[in-house]
Amino acid sequence: MTGPVPASAIGPATDVAAGTRFNVCAFTGRRLDEVALRLVRWNAVTSIVALLIGAIAAVLIVLTRWQAVHLLPAIWFYRILGVHGMSMLIFFIIFFEMAVLHFASTALLNARNVAPKISWIAYGLMLLGALMVEYLMWAGKADVLFTSYVPLRAHPLYYLGIILFAVGALIVTGVFFANLRMAKRERTYEGSMPLVVYGAMTAAIIAVITLVHGAMIYIPTFLWSLGLMEVDPQVYRMIWWALGHSSQQINVAAMVAIWYMLGALTVGAVVLNEKISRSAFVLYILFISMASAHHLLVDPGMGSAWKVVNTSYFMYMAVLASLLHGFTVPAGMELGMRLRGYTNGMFDWLRRAPWGDPGFSSLVLSVVVFGFIGGITGVTIGTEQINIIVHNTLRSPGHFHATVVSGTAMAFMGATYYLIPLVFRKKVALWGLAKLQPYIFAGGMVIFTISMTFAGTFGVPRRHWDISFSQAPFDVAFNPAVDIFLALVALGGITAATGAFIFIAIAVKSVFFGEPIGQVTPNTHMRGVPQGLTHPPKHSADVAERWEKMHGPESGFMGPAPGTLVLVFVFLAAFILYFFVNWKVLSFVWRIG
Amino acid sequence: MHIDIHTGLDSPKGNWWKPAHRAEKTWVVIAFAWCMVLFAMMPLWHWKGGQNPSGIRRRVEPGEFYKRTLEFSAQYKVGEDRGMPIVAPPPGSDVYLTAMAFQWTPILKLQKGKEYILHLSSLDVNHGFSLYPININFQVVPGYDYGLRVTPNASGDFRIICNEFCGIGHHTMVGRVIVEDPPAAPAAPVATTGGIQ
Ligand code: HEM
Ligand SMILES: [Cu+2]
Numbered sequence: 001m002t003g004p005v006p007a008s009a010i011g012p013a014t015d016v017a018a019g020t021r022f023n024v025c026a027f028t029g030r031r032l033d034e035v036a037l038r039l040v041r042w043n044a045v046t047s048i049v050a051l052l053i054g055a056i057a058a059v060l061i062v063l064t065r066w067q068a069v070h071l072l073p074a075i076w077f078y079r080i081l082g083v084h085g086m087s088m089l090i091f092f093i094i095f096f097e098m099a100v101l102h103f104a105s106t107a108l109l110n111a112r113n114v115a116p117k118i119s120w121i122a123y124g125l126m127l128l129g130a131l132m133v134e135y136l137m138w139a140g141k142a143d144v145l146f147t148s149y150v151p152l153r154a155h156p157l158y159y160l161g162i163i164l165f166a167v168g169a170l171i172v173t174g175v176f177f178a179n180l181r182m183a184k185r186e187r188t189y190e191g192s193m194p195l196v197v198y199g200a201m202t203a204a205i206i207a208v209i210t211l212v213h214g215a216m217i218y219i220p221t222f223l224w225s226l227g228l229m230e231v232d233p234q235v236y237r238m239i240w241w242a243l244g245h246s247s248q249q250i251n252v253a254a255m256v257a258i259w260y261m262l263g264a265l266t267v268g269a270v271v272l273n274e275k276i277s278r279s280a281f282v283l284y285i286l287f288i289s290m291a292s293a294h295h296l297l298v299d300p301g302m303g304s305a306w307k308v309v310n311t312s313y314f315m316y317m318a319v320l321a322s323l324l325h326g327f328t329v330p331a332g333m334e335l336g337m338r339l340r341g342y343t344n345g346m347f348d349w350l351r352r353a354p355w356g357d358p359g360f361s362s363l364v365l366s367v368v369v370f371g372f373i374g375g376i377t378g379v380t381i382g383t384e385q386i387n388i389i390v391h392n393t394l395r396s397p398g399h400f401h402a403t404v405v406s407g408t409a410m411a412f413m414g415a416t417y418y419l420i421p422l423v424f425r426k427k428v429a430l431w432g433l434a435k436l437q438p439y440i441f442a443g444g445m446v447i448f449t450i451s452m453t454f455a456g457t458f459g460v461p462r463r464h465w466d467i468s469f470s471q472a473p474f475d476v477a478f479n480p481a482v483d484i485f486l487a488l489v490a491l492g493g494i495t496a497a498t499g500a501f502i503f504i505a506i507a508v509k510s511v512f513f514g515e516p517i518g519q520v521t522p523n524t525h526m527r528g529v530p531q532g533l534t535h536p537p538k539h540s541a542d543v544a545e546r547w548e549k550m551h552g553p554e555s556g557f558m559g560p561a562p563g564t565l566v567l568v569f570v571f572l573a574a575f576i577l578y579f580f581v582n583w584k585v586l587s588f589v590w591r592i593g
Numbered sequence: 594m595h596i597d598i599h600t601g602l603d604s605p606k607g608n609w610w611k612p613a614h615r616a617e618k619t620w621v622v623i624a625f626a627w628c629m630v631l632f633a634m635m636p637l638w639h640w641k642g643g644q645n646p647s648g649i650r651r652r653v654e655p656g657e658f659y660k661r662t663l664e665f666s667a668q669y670k671v672g673e674d675r676g677m678p679i680v681a682p683p684p685g686s687d688v689y690l691t692a693m694a695f696q697w698t699p700i701l702k703l704q705k706g707k708e709y710i711l712h713l714s715s716l717d718v719n720h721g722f723s724l725y726p727i728n729i730n731f732q733v734v735p736g737y738d739y740g741l742r743v744t745p746n747a748s749g750d751f752r753i754i755c756n757e758f759c760g761i762g763h764h765t766m767v768g769r770v771i772v773e774d775p776p777a778a779p780a781a782p783v784a785t786t787g788g789i790q
């Protein structure tokens with residue numbers, strides 16, 4: 001039985017490959033492969049550069065949508081909106097995921113990268129693809145937004161750039177599986193692979209399925225752009241979203257894996273039950289190809305039966321998976337805290353949690369905003385009929401900035417606060433700001449997403465330069481409340497973007513100009529190193545007894561995590577309320593069928 | 594029972610397929626039941642509800658659809674606004690609306706409480722049909738005819754906003770729908786407002 005972070009777990013056969021290539025982690029005693037870490041560093045840094053581009057774009061578009069400011073001219077608004085979608089959703093997120101795959105398949109298993117050369121080639125392909133796409137977008141040769149719905153047409157090299165990027169990413173998933181195999185063969189770990197790696201593997205499997213859909217759509221579209229074949233606009237939408245949405249499922253799986261990791265590092269979160277957590281990951285994989293449907297609910301190409309079955313991922317089994325993680329992640333944190341002695345009452349474990357540790361606050365904010373705003377709105381607006389009052393309004397970006405931004409991006413930022421000392425071996429710079437950063441980013445995003453959602457309920461369209469319709473043939477006068485909501489969107493958006501800039505400043509300063517960590521004395525505070533590393537969360541000595549007691553009959557129905565049980569029922573109540581309010585609102589519009 | 598207390602970063606030792614605590618199992622069951630409710634609502638609304646995206650759907654050649662729209666406009670034209678025909682089809686008829694960069698044609702004049710089959714399609718790229726201020730939204734895809742049975746439940750002067758990016762003039766693409774009370778028929782059956790009856 002080990003503590004939350006094993007002191008040393010170097011497997012028996014590791015000496016085989018020992019050499020100067022390997023190091024021992026100063027905090028966790030794990031074996032680190034320098035080659036893999038360099039890949040992690042380059043992918044992470046590239047990801048953060050993409051975040052910078054995306055965040056600058058975000059400020060420009062948010063200030064344009066705020067009609068009182070209306071910053072950019074129309075052509076630049078749409079162009080920069082394309083840059084924002086691509087830089088954020090594709091380059092920032094996926095480069096970071098590549099870093100996660102390299103990290104999880106080596107450092108977390110005491111293992112090594114088996115194909116350094118191929119890994120670098122993959123990185124090179126991705127970088128080349130990304131640069132091509134960025135150039136063409138900025139040059140005005142790809143004003144098609146990131147969805148590039150055929151028959152809108154971009155320069156052929158734009159599609160080729162995306163293909164190169166995707167091939168690179170596919171190769172990295174291949175390296176990931178090869179690393180896992182080799183770790184197993186070399187027995188670098190005992191027993192089954194850790195849950196966090198299992199989650200990363202889920203993300204990698206989904207990535208393969210996703211990238212196959214990507215090839216299925218971008219190769220024909222590339223040929224179409226050269227005039228070599230036809231692409232049907234509806235078929236394009238269907239397969240494009242099999243790529244576009246499945247990739248969101250990669251993000252969810254990667255995010256949940258990071259939730260488990262940050263829980264373990266910051267508060268010694270335990271795995272309540274491996275069976276349930278792992279089965280939930282499997283549910284993500286099973287129904288993934290159905291994911292495109294909720295983008296097509298009001299499309300003419302498919303019938304209702306297809307829409308109903310697919311939008312629900314076959315009866316909401318992927319939603320079930322998220323509902324399970326939504327319980328097991330906080331419950332694991334609660335139990336971890338209780339096993340460390342924070343046993344008073346229902347919520348003492350929460351009150352006394354390390355709220356000043358940016359890894360911990362990012363984790364909690366990510367779980368809460370993803371669940372309460374992203375999850376609830378997502379399932380509701382992805383309902384076949386409710387989508388009629390949502391499709392392409394601001395409710396849609398309102399929803400996904402609560403999932404992939406406040407959820408995934410927030411989790412990635414939290415992980416970075418631990419990766420800086422663990423992988424870059426630097427102290428986190430601007431530590432005082434780092435403690436605040438998660439609150440600024442998530443706080444801004446909460447205002448932003450809620451205001452966008454409200455503006456959307458008035459029918460305010462997404463991807464729209466001018467809702468005063470000054471150049472339109474007929475006047476459209478939105479409810480004055482819309483002006484207030486759009487101002488709040490700007491306020492929240494600028495706040496969140498400030499949070500992103502602070503994060504970028506911290507990451508860049510730490511990585512390039514940061515103070516090396518040097519000697520580590522356990523249980524001594526070190527400014528710039530999160531407390532989860534200086535004071536690894538230890539369970540109390542009688543942990544087995546406590547566990548037994550908390551699971552026994554004396555703990556009653558509420559079991560080992562009573563606080564979490566209360567929280568998930570509050571969540572369920574909010575979910576039920578929001579869901580049925582939307583049906584009610586739908587029932588007021590014209591009869592249609 | 595041997596207990597293996599570990600975090601998500603540690604390898605579980607031995608067989609990890611172990612029974613969960615009652616509280617956790619309860620949550621699994623409740624979450625599953627809620628998922629079934631989420632699912633059941635959709636077929637239920639098809640059966641009892643008033644708003645569904647079913648429609649009559651078929652492929653159509655874009656030029657063909659536009660031609661049909663022009664014929665329809667000529668047939669029922671009652672006026673003009675800014676060079677655009679205002680068209681008042683009889684209740685129950687097929688109504689054609691073509692989207693193209695950057696306009697919706699023609700202007701429709703409908704009667705409150707009467708059903709029409711509204712055919713939507715595009716001559717060029719994807720567009721988004723968004724009826725303002727009702728907030729009804731449909732995707733308009735070139736090559737596909739989406740025939741939706743619609744029943745206006747209020748009179749007024751409505752707009753169609755394009756809410757799918759269709760090019761640089763996207764934000765100027767606004768159409769018009771006028772709904773009038775049915776002529777001189779005070780005893781006409783009042784339209785239902787939709788929803789579950
Ligand atoms: C840093 C704070 C951010 C702000 C203030 C922000 C703001 C916005 C705004 C105002 C829009 C345009 C809505 C519209 O007019 O349709 C938008 C769209 C979008 N954002 Fe963000 N965003 C942020 C971060 C992110 C991140 C981190 C991601 C992805 C991980 C992301 C992904 C997207 C995508 C995919 C779109 C849709 C683009 C399109 O419709 O073509 N955003 N964002
Ligand atoms: Cu349009």
Ligand SMILES: [Cu+2]
Pocket residue numbers: 720721755756757758759760763764766
């Ligand atoms: Cu448009």
